Amino acid sequence: MGKSKKEKLSTEQQVTLLVTLKTRFEKNMPRHKGLKWADVEARLTAAADKLWTLHIMEETGGEPDVVGFDKKAGEYIFYDCSAETPAGRRNVCYDREALESRKEHKPADNAVDMAAAIGITLLTEEQYRELQQLGKFDLKTSSWVETPPAIRKLGGALFCDRRYDHVFTYHNGASSYYAVRGFRGSLKV
Incomplete structure (x- = not known):
């Protein structure tokens, strides 16, 4: 893979990724009890660099999903949640x-x-x-x-x-x- 330069997703790519992440989030609610997709989405849309990273996680087969919230840092935590290693x-x-x-x-x-x-x-x-x-x-x-x-x-x-x-x-x-x-x-x- 080598060094990847950070890029920005097109509007279409952002929409597609957010739909994918929202669908996965809603399908797997036990992974993130008490968290709301609207809050996650708001954070994601304000962080283009993180969207790019999630895009690459998705492209390499990781199926990223929210697994928690770090209250101290105020950040959502994503892990690769694919059934098998990406x-x-x-x-x-x-x-x-x-x-x-x-x-x-x-x-x-x-x-x-x-x-x-x-x-x-x-x-x-x-x-x-x-x-x-x-x-x-x-x-x-x-x-x-x-x-x-x-x-x-x-x-x-x-x-x-x-x-x-x-x-x-x-x-x-x-x-x-x-x-x-x-x-x-x-x-x-």
Whole structure:
């Protein structure tokens, strides 16, 4: 994916995205109990850069949806809520260092740089577990999650999935990549 320049959506793209997000919001009310779409929409229409980020999240298969509201910061929290890890963000190693360490068979990109280019942050393990309280995600795939520096320093990285009706956190070499492993992100608006 590389570095993505922030662009502005056309009026038509904005309308299409807002309709998609509103439909998803209304279809999945348990994800955001007590929140009103009109309030979310007002915040979104005032934040063109965040709309662009949500557009890219949508385009890469993330199906972003509101999962909460940070009262202290006054921001709505969006997570990738696709049933499986976003299809347009799979087959990537963990970060640039891992990508550069591969001598051959390098993946096209890495999760950390892709997330930064989109304008999102990788879910933490805690956020991933919160997401799993809202539904059943990654039953066939897995998602890289933010890895503590001590683990990364030793060459590892963490990923999560849901199997046997339980959420698991695993480790792997940060340079590994698989067709069924991608990453999920979060965005505050």
